[in-house]
Amino acid sequence: MIRNRPEFHLTSVYEDGARDEPQIVPVTALPWETAMSRRGALGVGLGIAGVLSILSDVFAQEPQGPTSKPAFIPPTEIMACKVPTAALKAHDQGVNTLALTSDGNFLISSGNHSDVKIWDMASGKLQKKFETVKPADGNHRYHLAVTPSGEILSSWFAIGINTTIQFYSLPDGKPISQIIGNLVDLRSLAISPDGTILAVAGLAWGQVDFSVELWSLPEGKPLGAIRTSERGSQLLTFTPDSNNLIISNDNGPLSFFSVKEHRFLSGANNTNAYASTLLVLPDGQACISGHMDGAVYVWAVPDGKLLRALRSPSTYGYGHDVKALAITSDASVLVTGGADGVIRCWSLPDGQLIREVTLKLSEYEMRSIVALTFTRDGKTLISADDHGQIILWDFPSTPPGVPCFRSYLFDSAATPSGTKAIAYNLYDRVTGRTITYTLPCGSPIPPGATCTCNCVPGTSAPSVPQVPYAPPTTDTICSCNKVCTCVPVPTFLR
Amino acid sequence: MSTISSPTEIGLQGPPTVSGETFVVPVDKDKYLVYAPLRRAAFVANPRVVNLLSAIKEGRYEAGNDPGGDGLVEFLRRVEILDAGPEFVPNKKYSGIPSPTSLTLFLTTTCNLRCTYCYASAGETPAKSMALEVAKRGIDFVAANAVEKGEHTFEINYHGGGEPTGNWHVMTESLAHARKRAVELGLGPPTASTASNGVLKDEQIDWIIANLNGGVSVSYDGLPSAHDRHRLTVLGHGSSGRVMHTLKRFDAAGYPYGIRVTVTADQISQLPESVEFICSHFGAQRIQVEPSYPLGRWRGAPSAETSNFIAAYRLAQAKAAAHGREIFFSGARLGTLTNHFCGVSQDTFALSPDGNVSACYEVFSEDNPLADVFFYGQPGDTESGYRFNLPALDHLRGQSVQHREFCQGCFAKWTCAGDCYHRAVSVTGELEFQGTDRCHIIRELTKDQILSKIAASGGLFWHEAPSVTGSPARGKESLL
Numbered sequence: 001m002i003r004n005r006p007e008f009h010l011t012s013v014y015e016d017g018a019r020d021e022p023q024i025v026p027v028t029a030l031p032w033e034t035a036m037s038r039r040g041a042l043g044v045g046l047g048i049a050g051v052l053s054i055l056s057d058v059f060a061q062e063p064q065g066p067t068s069k070p071a072f073i074p075p076t077e078i079m080a081c082k083v084p085t086a087a088l089k090a091h092d093q094g095v096n097t098l099a100l101t102s103d104g105n106f107l108i109s110s111g112n113h114s115d116v117k118i119w120d121m122a123s124g125k126l127q128k129k130f131e132t133v134k135p136a137d138g139n140h141r142y143h144l145a146v147t148p149s150g151e152i153l154s155s156w157f158a159i160g161i162n163t164t165i166q167f168y169s170l171p172d173g174k175p176i177s178q179i180i181g182n183l184v185d186l187r188s189l190a191i192s193p194d195g196t197i198l199a200v201a202g203l204a205w206g207q208v209d210f211s212v213e214l215w216s217l218p219e220g221k222p223l224g225a226i227r228t229s230e231r232g233s234q235l236l237t238f239t240p241d242s243n244n245l246i247i248s249n250d251n252g253p254l255s256f257f258s259v260k261e262h263r264f265l266s267g268a269n270n271t272n273a274y275a276s277t278l279l280v281l282p283d284g285q286a287c288i289s290g291h292m293d294g295a296v297y298v299w300a301v302p303d304g305k306l307l308r309a310l311r312s313p314s315t316y317g318y319g320h321d322v323k324a325l326a327i328t329s330d331a332s333v334l335v336t337g338g339a340d341g342v343i344r345c346w347s348l349p350d351g352q353l354i355r356e357v358t359l360k361l362s363e364y365e366m367r368s369i370v371a372l373t374f375t376r377d378g379k380t381l382i383s384a385d386d387h388g389q390i391i392l393w394d395f396p397s398t399p400p401g402v403p404c405f406r407s408y409l410f411d412s413a414a415t416p417s418g419t420k421a422i423a424y425n426l427y428d429r430v431t432g433r434t435i436t437y438t439l440p441c442g443s444p445i446p447p448g449a450t451c452t453c454n455c456v457p458g459t460s461a462p463s464v465p466q467v468p469y470a471p472p473t474t475d476t477i478c479s480c481n482k483v484c485t486c487v488p489v490p491t492f493l494r
Numbered sequence: 495m496s497t498i499s500s501p502t503e504i505g506l507q508g509p510p511t512v513s514g515e516t517f518v519v520p521v522d523k524d525k526y527l528v529y530a531p532l533r534r535a536a537f538v539a540n541p542r543v544v545n546l547l548s549a550i551k552e553g554r555y556e557a558g559n560d561p562g563g564d565g566l567v568e569f570l571r572r573v574e575i576l577d578a579g580p581e582f583v584p585n586k587k588y589s590g591i592p593s594p595t596s597l598t599l600f601l602t603t604t605c606n607l608r609c610t611y612c613y614a615s616a617g618e619t620p621a622k623s624m625a626l627e628v629a630k631r632g633i634d635f636v637a638a639n640a641v642e643k644g645e646h647t648f649e650i651n652y653h654g655g656g657e658p659t660g661n662w663h664v665m666t667e668s669l670a671h672a673r674k675r676a677v678e679l680g681l682g683p684p685t686a687s688t689a690s691n692g693v694l695k696d697e698q699i700d701w702i703i704a705n706l707n708g709g710v711s712v713s714y715d716g717l718p719s720a721h722d723r724h725r726l727t728v729l730g731h732g733s734s735g736r737v738m739h740t741l742k743r744f745d746a747a748g749y750p751y752g753i754r755v756t757v758t759a760d761q762i763s764q765l766p767e768s769v770e771f772i773c774s775h776f777g778a779q780r781i782q783v784e785p786s787y788p789l790g791r792w793r794g795a796p797s798a799e800t801s802n803f804i805a806a807y808r809l810a811q812a813k814a815a816a817h818g819r820e821i822f823f824s825g826a827r828l829g830t831l832t833n834h835f836c837g838v839s840q841d842t843f844a845l846s847p848d849g850n851v852s853a854c855y856e857v858f859s860e861d862n863p864l865a866d867v868f869f870y871g872q873p874g875d876t877e878s879g880y881r882f883n884l885p886a887l888d889h890l891r892g893q894s895v896q897h898r899e900f901c902q903g904c905f906a907k908w909t910c911a912g913d914c915y916h917r918a919v920s921v922t923g924e925l926e927f928q929g930t931d932r933c934h935i936i937r938e939l940t941k942d943q944i945l946s947k948i949a950a951s952g953g954l955f956w957h958e959a960p961s962v963t964g965s966p967a968r969g970k971e972s973l974l
Contacts (some may be wrong), residue, residue, distance in 0.1 A: 003929035006937070007903035008517040011547040013526060013541045020565045022546055025525050025538040026953040027945050030815075039522050041945060043953070045540055048565035049956060 009172060024051050042255075069419070088389065090126075092414035095384035099146040104376035106170055107409070109390055110144040118173060119409050121375065126411050132166060132171045139252050147217065148195035165189070165200065165215075179220045181213050188235045192242035197223065197259060199236045199245055212236065213245060214259070214303060226257060235275055239284040244302060246287050248275035254289060256302045265302045279325040290322025290335065296336055298351070308351045310334075312344055326372035326381065333401045338371025339382060343393075345401035354401030388414060406423070509752065510567050513574055514581035517905035518544050519941060523843035528929070529944055531908045532581040535573040536944045540666060549578065560680065573957045583877070584833045584908060588841045589892055592871075592882060594651040595640040597632045598844035599624060599668065600858035601661035607733055609692050609713075610724045611758055611792035614655035614857060617728070618791070618829035622847035622859065623661045629668035632845045634878055636685075637675045646674075647681045648709070652688035653844065655858035659690055659698055669705060683707070689754075690871065692737035699743045709750040716768020720761050738775070745777045754817070755821075759786075759796035762806045771808040779819045781814065789856070789920050798823065799931035804938045811942075825910045825932055826939035834893040835911045836864045838868070841887070849873050851880060853890045854916045864919060890915075898927050904941045911961035 003209040023045030030041065047055075070284070077133040090222040099108045105118040106127065118128040145335060147167075156294030165179040183202030187210075190199045214223040244265070256265040256273065261363055275289040290296050296310040324337035333354070334346045338408040359367045367385040373380055381393040381403050393403035519527040526544050529536040546563050547570065557564055564674045569575040590714050602623040605616035633650065640648040651673055652658040652665055659665060665688070670677030672684045694702070702710060714737050715721040722732025744751050753772060765783065772781060785798035807823065827833070834840055837853065844852045846859055851871030857864055865913040871880045872889040895901050895912040904910075918930050947956035 003933070005929070006905075006933070007901050008519050008905040009903055010512070010516040010544075010548055010551055011530075012545045013518065020540060020542045022543040022563070023540040023544070024569070024954055026946040027538060027541065029955055030812075030946050030949055038941075040943065042522055042538060043527055048569055048953070051569055052565060054954065120766075164564070193710055362875050 006241075011069055016218065021047050023047055040177050054387065065079070073091070075148055077236045088408040088410045089387070089414040090117065090119075090384070090390040090409045090411050091388040094386040094388050095370055096477060097144045098373050098382060098384050099144050100373050100375065100382075101146050101170060102148045107373075107382065107390075107441075108144060108146055108170075109384060109409075110369075111388065112386075116144070116168070116173065117411065118170065119390075124407065124409060126409070129411070130168075144189050145189045147191055148193065165198070176475070177220060181215075182225075183211065183213055189237035190238055190421060191217070192238045193240050194242040197242065199238070201228070201236050201247065203223060211246070212257075224262065226262075235278045237278045237280050237287070237438055239280050239301060240282060241284055246278060246280065246301070248278055250288060254278075254287070254299060254304065258302075262466075266304045276321050276323055277325050279327060281327060281331050282332065283328060288325055288327070290325050290336055291323045294320035294322060294338065294340075296325075296334070296346070298348075306392075310336075310346055310351045310353075311354050312356065321368075324369050324372040324383070328374060328395075330377045335374075335381060335401075337401075339368040339371045341367040341385070343369060343372075343381075343383060343403060345403065347401060355403070357403060359383075359391075509548050509553070509557065509706060510576045512547070513576055513578035513720070516547070516551070516575060519843070519937075521941065521945070523898040527944060528575070529806055530573075530581075530904065531576050531903055532583060532596060533574045533578065535547065535575055535956065536948055537573065537811070538945070538948065540636065547575070567666040571686050573955055575625055584831050587841065587894060588832060588839075588937070589888075591884075592841040592843065592887065593639045593643065594841055594843035595637045595643065595645055596843065598651040598653050598656055598842065598855065599629050599632065599651055599658075599664075600844060600846050601629075601656075601658040602847060603656040604660045605654070605656040605691070606660060606693055606728065607657070608726050608728055608730075609791070610726070611756060611786040611790075611795065613787045613789040613792065615675050615790040616654075616656045619655070619859065619861065622841075624664055624845070624847040626664050626667050626671075628847070628849040629871075630671050630846060631670045631849065631873060631878060632843070633668060633675055633856070634879060636679065636843065637672070637951075638878075640681055641679050645681075647676060647684050649676075650686045651708070651957075652686070653855055653858070654689070655856075657674055657691050657693075658688050659694060662698065665912070666701060666705075685710070687715070690740075690972075691733070692740040693727070693733050694736075694740050696743070699740055701746070703747045703749045708752065709752065710744070711752045711754055711780075711782075712737065712744075712778075713756065714738075714741065714753045714772070715755050715757075715761070716888055720764045720768050723761070741776045741778070741916055750779050752782060753778040755781065755783045757783060757785050757798050757806070758792075759798045760799070762798060762800070762802045765803075765806040765833075766809040766813050768819075769821055770813040773814055773819050776857075781819065782824055783810065783821050787917060787930075790916070797963065799863060799935055801934075804935055806940065807935075807939065823935070823939055824941060825913050825936035826906070827909050827942040828940060830911075831908050832911050833896055833908070834857050835895075835913050835915070838915050839882070839891050841891070851882070853887070856914075856916045864916065867925070869917065893927075900927050906936050909940060910936045911971060 013123040026043035026044045027041055028043040045193045048355055062310055084362045089107055090406070094112040096110040100106070100107070105121055108116065110116045110132075113191055114132045116130055116132055119125070165181065166175055167177045168174060169176050178391065179198070180202055183200060186200060186202040188201040190197075191197070192405045195218055198217050200213045201210065203210055210228045214225070214226060215221065216223055228249060237246050238244065239246065243258060243260055245257045247257060249255060257263070258265050268413055276292050277290040279288045280301070281287065283492055285301060287301050288296060288298050294311060297306060298308040298310070298423055299305065300307055301439050302479075321339040322336050326335045327333070327348075331348055334348050336344045336346070338344070343357045343359070346352065346411055359369070367389070369385050371384040372381065379395055381395045382390060383393065384390045390409040392406045392409065394406045395403050514530060514532050516528065516530045519529060520537060521527045524541055526536055526541065527536060527538050528544065528547065529833060546555065546566055550567070555563065563682040563788065567576060571578070602614060602621070603614070603619050604621045604623065605612075616922050624797060625836050637944045638649045640646075641890070651670065653662070669684075672686070676682065678686050685708040686706045686711065688702070688706055689711045689862055690713070692712040692714055713725070715725060716734060718732065718734040718738070719736065721734040725737075727733055741751070741753075753776070755765075755772070761768075769781065769783070772778065785803050786792050786795070788795065788797060807821070810821055836842070841854045842855075844855060846852055848860060848871075849872070850860060850869050852858060852869050857868035859865070860869065862868070867886075868890070870890060871882040893912065893915045895907050898912050901907045901912050912932065913936060915927070915930055917932070918926060918927050922928055923929055944956070948954070951957070
């Protein structure tokens with residue numbers, strides 16, 4: 001039997017001569033709902049202007065104006081914000097720290113096993129990964145920071161070996177230079193916001209006192225050392241004007257040190273538990289410390305006066321160390337992350353708790369939130385935990401302080417074999433780029449997102465029919481292709 | 495409301511250009527589906543849109559002269575049909591000596607059933623069963639390839655022109671050997687799967703659940719009355735009871751399996767109820783529906799590749815959707831962008847019972863009239879390895895869709911990718927593909943899928959980022 005070759009390539013079709021308006025015809029029903037005739041599945045044609053109008057409504061997500069002081073919103077009242085539960089990982093052995101470049105283009109994360117990863121924030125994809133130097137004896141602790149000029153600064157030490165601070169370029173991760181310090185038992189790194197000073201805290205070799213070493217950047221010349229206390233200096237952070245260095249000490253107090261004048265200004269001494277994390281407000285007028293006992297304190301800079309104490313009723317007792325802090329650019333919302341796996345959002349300056357989001361591995365196992373940071377536009381909160389996950393949260397201004405899970409930063413090589421995932425695309429109207437996010441199976445996807453299929457072949461049919469085109473108002477379960485919706489991570493990506 | 499911008503306002507220079515391969519498919523009077531498969535973009539439009547787009551393609555369009563056209567250009571850029579840069583063309587191909595890491599073993603030509611439509615005429619052909627040494631040789635070969643390529647592990651599939659579990663000793667012992675080999679070579683445990691008619695003893699079901707981590711494809715035709723009409727035991731009895739027992743045991747164990755439904759012409763009207771029955775009673779992860787092949791025992795029987803099949807398939811889809819499930823047909827797979835329908839052009843490494851190498855799951859015996867076409871290798875002279883007939887293999891490698899003249903103008907070419915070569919050659923007798931009755935089914939169901947995508951995406955258009963499929967392999971593989 002001779003069959004005609006099919007020919008469907010684009011070519012003109014017959015018209016009756018009238019120059020009709022170009023129209024897009026909506027598909028309003030699924031084909032199998034209309035038996036043999038497709039006519040029942042097609043709607044009335046829409047003019048192009050109307051189509052473009054609908055498209056711009058979908059892509060436009062204008063922020064609402066600010067409301068008055070937020071009230072605490074119990075978790076049960078928030079229906080749209082889901083909490084992630086599954087195991088899509090950025091690092092296979094836990095995240096150590098996060099750092100965002102000053103232009104916001106790259107996020108750098110370090111894992112507990114010396115792995116450093118560079119993430120392109122525009123696409124959400126892993127750009128590069130490499131390993132920092134690992135000491136032969138295995139005793140090491142890693143710290144990470146990013147210079148304002150866009151270099152990654154990664155340090156390591158081993159007991160008995162001097163502190164080495166290695167610089168890597170961005171975004172390629174190539175090692176460029178090194179500083180060898182005189183400290184062991186390195187506790188903290190900080191870079192001044194103007195990028196001219198590096199401060200390193202640790203135990204001076206051959207000494208019993210703890211010190212903070214200062215180095216000039218980018219030359220790497222030593223500027224001097226600050227002796228702090230016998231108990232040790234745990235954490236460092238600079239004020240935004242780069243003039244003052246805030247040092248937390250082992251037994252709790254904070255010290256404020258003037259870098260220009262090379263002298264201590266004052267201290268804050270109203271706490272018993274030592275600080276596990278420090279943050280300075282964007283205006284430099286106050287700093288915030290999170291402590292091992294779950295408390296959070298707001299201190300005036302530079303006089304050290306206690307301005308506010310924050311504590312949630314759920315943080316009393318063991319295991320609620322505050323390990324991470326982040327603050328919105330207008331300093332209206334403080335976000336804390338704890339060893340209890342809870343992200344807490346507080347309104348400032350009143351210190352009212354707005355929201356708690358708990359990340360759990362299981363009923364009995366919790367994650368520890370080890371790092372938090374906001375993107376430059378303040379609309380995304382990024383969290384990292386000791387399970388190896390980096391999570392992106394939408395952080396809308398209304399209602400303020402209510403993070404909604406969006407996606408993971410995901411490295412397939414760090415994800416356990418057999419893990420399944422879905423992927424969806426979201427068009428970013430600002431950058432004009434389509435970003436692909438990866439989520440655990442069954443996760444809801446945000447309005448306006450479209451599913452992608454990421455591996456094995458299969459047919460495609462939606463599981464949930466949609467009404468004629470309108471911007472969805474609720475989360476949508478990913479419904480692109482059930483075979484592709486939830487599939488193992490492809491081996492060739494490992 | 496958005497404004498309609500001219501090309502200069504949105505920063506582009508010069509006239510718009512069509513970004514790649516675009517098809518136009520009639521769906522109704524004065525309504526056309528515009529579909530760019532490699533952009534994974536589609537919408538339905540009136541003739542004016544099609545003619546404007548055609549004018550752009552032919553360089554006859556002038557911006558600014560036609561307000562409707564300018565708005566259309568804006569829309570087409572959004573869906574990447576215009577001015578989107580080069581598109582990814584699937585062009586996976588192999589060359590050189592094959593180095594597979596996936597093995598298929600045709601364990602036996604014997605079968606405990608006598609299905610009326612059996613493509614292999616199992617039970618009527620000389621009985622051949624694979625020896626364990628034959629299986630081991632194949633396993634050692636793919637395992638060594640996996641080591642050489644740095645892959646995590648290798649794969650074993652059990653198939654038959656008969657029932658693979660009929661050669662139980664070799665199935666179980668070969669898998670044990672494969673596991674041992676993997677450990678010796680430092681590989682991960684091999685992935686193992688099988689096809690089966692589902693007529694199994696409980697101890698066989700136990701072993702499958704415990705050992706075949708890749709799942710099972712069970713041939714089962716749905717309603718017991720439909721199944722028992724064609725899938726008969728040697729004594730002529732229906733086998734549905736035994737198969738349902740197997741499926742229920744898989745469900746109880748949470749074991750992953752798929753069901754393959756074969757539809758004969760006389761069973762088409764029952765297909766929706768059969769799918770409803772399957773969805774209501776069993777938890778199969780995948781339900782494949784195929785019209786019976788006019789091969790083997792069913793050659794000359796009335797064809798099921800008809801418009802009635804399409805109608806019944808649609809109703810069956812609705813039944814499955816009501817249960818939150820899906821059915822699929824092999825040639826209509828919108829989720830895939832590829833240049834090959836199956837492994838025939840991708841160095842499939844399948845061993846006949848005698849140990850010779852076939853590229854096709856349906857050509858399992860050297861007695862097959864098309865053995866010369868699909869067999870391309872045999873055991874080497876030494877204790878290991880194989881000798882390959884590269885000209886025969888290269889002919890098979892050339893069966894990807896970009897080499898099919900017949901398929902070039904078909905809008906389903908990058909998803910169907912040329913359909914089953916063996917089936918086409920068997921039915922038409924021509925080595926050069928000239929189309930089959932399945933082509934119409936594939937196009938109609940693919941069209942349904944595209945329209946479904948549009949509906950699910952809000953009703954106006956569908957656009958997704960293309961996905962990369964396939965995995966690296968040696969010979970040499972290139973992806974353009």
